[in-house]
Amino acid sequence: MANLPILQFEDQIIETVERNPVVVIIGETGSGKSTQLSQMLHRRGYTKSGIVGVTQPRRVAAVSVARRVAQELGVQLGYEVGYAIRFEDRTSERTRIKYLTDGVLLRESLSDPELNQYSVIILDEAHERSLNTDILLGLMKRLVTLHASSLKVLITSATLDGEKVSKFFSNCPILNVPGKLYPVEILYSNERPTSYVESSLKTALDIHIREPEGDVLIFMTGQDDIEKLVSKLEDRVRSLDEGSCMDAIILPLHGSLPPEMQVRVFSPPPHNCRRFIVSTNIAETSLTVDGVVYVIDSGYVKQRQYNPTTGMYSLDVVQISKVQANQRAGRAGRTRPGKCYRLYPSILYHDDFLDVTVPEIQRSSLTGSVLYLKSLDLSDMDILKFDFLDPPSTESLEDALKQLYLIDAIDENGSITSIGRTMAELPLEPSLSRTLMEANERGCLSQALSVAAMLSAETTLLPGRSKGNEKKRKHTPLDLPDGSGLGDHIQLLQIYEHWDRNNYDIGWCKDHDLQVRGMLFVKDVRKQLSQIMQKIAKGSLDVRANGRWKESEMAYQKLRKALCIGYANQLAERMIHHNGYRTLSFKPQLVQVHPSSVLRPDDEGKLPDYVVYHELIATSRPYLRNVCAVEIDWVKPILNKVKKININKLSGGTGHIGEETKEKLSDLPKKEINVDGVPDDHESRIQAARERFRARKGKK
DNA sequence: GAGCACTGC
Structure with a gap:
């Protein structure tokens, strides 16, 4: 470790940190920044007044880097050096250097917005620009400028991004640390x-x-x-x-x-x-x-x-x-x-x-992030004026506000509601948080917990579709439940309940061709969600997975109603003459239920008149993935609410984007902020790929 | 009758 390039810069780095609240460090691969910066600060006394926190975009990185630092310092992991990731907090009162995912730091800042326990925050791998890192960058800027805070912030980035980050933090110094890569x-x-x-x-x-x-x-x-x-x-x-x-x-x-x-x-x-x-x-x-x-x-x-x-x-x-x-x-x-x-x-x-x-x-739905920022309750906070390194488009922010309004997380003036506050405490996308809360009111919380947990892991449940697998699948697996004609959410619930009835047996997963790791993850998530719901309700709730399953018909009805309220922002209506759907919560789109759905047409060949959907994604066509049948009587009040949306009021009365943000938007090349911005040659590439696909099919 | 890159609370 002694010859890591970064060690020669120790004096320079410490002096710069001493004199500036924010420093950008450009460190190429192999520079040792992830393991050495925290140790340097520790040596120079920065862990006396607080913890040195280092964020990582990925869980494995947080764990492996912490492990290495503990080893280098000759301490046991979890004491002076620790890490915190979802489901796993290996820190103690003695911890001075703490590695954590940026998601965990965001969660911590919900209960401690000033991050008082930290003396230094290092945002590592900031050039990857994960959604969470970008939110943190904005929050850090606020922390170091608005308050006379003694917090030091270090940001590591790539060569091409350093100037921009420095400019964002009022031209803070940039230090370059060479890497240890071969040419x-x-x-x-x-x-x-x-x-x-x-x-x-x-x-x-x-x-x-x-x-x-x-x-x-x-x-x-x-x-x-x-x-x-x-x-x-x-x-x-x-x-x-x-x-x-x-x-x-x-x-x-x-x-x-x-x-x-x-x-x-x-x-x-x-x-x-x-x-x-x-x-x-x-x-x-x-x-x-x-x-x-x-x-x-x-x-x-x-x-x-x-x-x-x-x-x-x-x-x-x-x-x-x-x-x-x-x-x-x-x-x-x-x-x-x-x-x-x-x-x-x-x-x-x-x-x-x-x-x-x-x-x-700039490529994601911001519903969750906007709810998070609203729940921070920053007195000077106007979401449309929040200082992002690269602001998302106004359309995107307004879309998030509309969706949050439809699921009761904010009121018509854009203020967070008490429902919204509780939703923000749950580590779920807002629609699922809202579903849990509604389910709690309606007495089907345990079912909703199972569905929410299953949806959190959905992609890792089903096995890959490699050829060998497909063959195997045709012979061995036992039939999974079919959602009783009510859709995919109900099927996910039935799967979890079956597994519960089989005492969470791993063999059962294998027999049904479900990925064991995915199902164990679901169980962890469900446990975490149950604990949070218990705390919120401040009493004991029946969160057992399979309380009284003879009453399942009733429970399905209640659950679907709760889902309808939770997914009021993702509602679709069947076309009169065919089984295509039209989305109702956005500019209407003609879409279809994904063929992998368990939803089947009735005796007259028709799908349900109304569904809520978990995801709308265009692959070869626009598809609704994971749908649940809902009743027209439940839909009517939502449609009234959709009609009433007043974006000017929702966005805080002005309806205008802040002047500062406007300037920044015009600074950016158009390509970067255009969400549909797939350059032409890609469009034609994709088109060509589709044609090849069709031609190949024709041959068959 | 399609088939989805990668993360995270």
Whole structure:
């Protein structure tokens, strides 16, 4: 550890921190910033007056970095050095250095807005610009400027973002700390390939034949392309002349791969064997693969974006930013000098790539964040004027206000209600928080807790859709409950209740093809939610999962009513002549129930007249995912409320965006703030992909 | 009759 580059800068860093409330540190990979900054501050006495808190965007990072620091200081983890993540607080009264996820710090600041227990907050990896980091940046600015606070704030970022962060904090100093990366030679293509799967294949084979040993990391956009490339690579490598080059192992790597498949990339390859790791951007930051010397970068990433006008998410393939391209290239230089093959021309990189990734706050629904900020009760707080590093669009903020109004979290003047206050205490999206509260009133809380917990883990419940899996699924699994014709929420409830009746048996999950890890997560979430609800209700509630299941018919009715109130912002009406739906809480969109839904047409071939939905997402078409049938009588009052919405009043009477914010908005290149802003060439790319898909189907 | 990148409380 002694030769980490950052240690030579200790005096300079401490002096700068001494004289300034906020300091930006640009530290490249391998600089040691995540482990050393906290220890430096500790050595220089900053842990005497309070805790040094270091935030991380990811749980694993918080845990592993804390573990290393404890080791370096020779203390037991959980004492002087600890960490706090959801479900796991390993800190004690003795803790002086605390690693935590930024989500946990936000939660802490709900009960302690001044963050009094901290002397220093280090926002690590701020260049990743997670939604939570962006909220924290705004809160930190407020803390250091509004109060005569002695809090010190350090922000670590990437080269391309440092100036901007410094400007945000009234031109605070920027310190550069060199990294410990080996040089990476960048090689560009002359033009964009028509198919980057083919182009990656060719490049990978070239490397395999011509270049000395070293693993190859290939960045693709998604599971489909990864599987395609993996099988093509296997074919081609097999057909190479025996003995003409070394052996090869080809490994896919993406999030929906079961954990035991993911960890395969951590075991070193056999001697004289090259590994090809075909990955999504999970290998960009979340997972570090050792032994990589060559990187192939398609220049694309799959990104989720939200359109506040339609309330619709879409999953699009978009061009990466310069920061991402550099991050990918850096993966080749961790163990020795490497090479990065960019499958795009250098002029494209320089002239067309955005400097930094569009921050999540400009690509997400802000309902949860706005409720959080409202609940902080900052006296000087006007949500439309909140000082964001990159402000979200007015449409997006207004959309959040409208939705919060529909679910009773704020009143018609935009003030937080007592319902809203309680909702903010629950670690759930607002619609589910509202559902729990309503369920509590109606005597179906235990059922609602199960549904909310199941929805929190939904994507990790069902197994991946790899070919082997599909075959297995047809034979073995036992039937899951069907939601009794009432939809997916009821099915999720039934699944959880079955599991409960089977004493949370792991074998039961396997028999029903449910991911064990996902189901255990659900159980944890449910427990956490139950505890919070007990505390809120200040009395004992019946939160047992399966209290009196003979009365389930009644409970379903009550639960659906509670869901209808909770999802008043996500309501849809069936079309008269077919089974398509029209959304009611936004500019109306024609949408369909996702084919994976358990909702089925009745004897007359019709779906329910009204449904609430958990998610609206456009893939090949706009789909409602996870729907629940609701009754017209419940819907009417909501529609009246929709009609009454007055955005001017909701946004605090002015109806105008604050002058400061307006200036900032005009500073930004349009591309960055346009939520629909998928550049044309991507649109045509996606269009082309769809046509290829149709053509392929035609052949079948 | 489709198939979703990655995080987090």
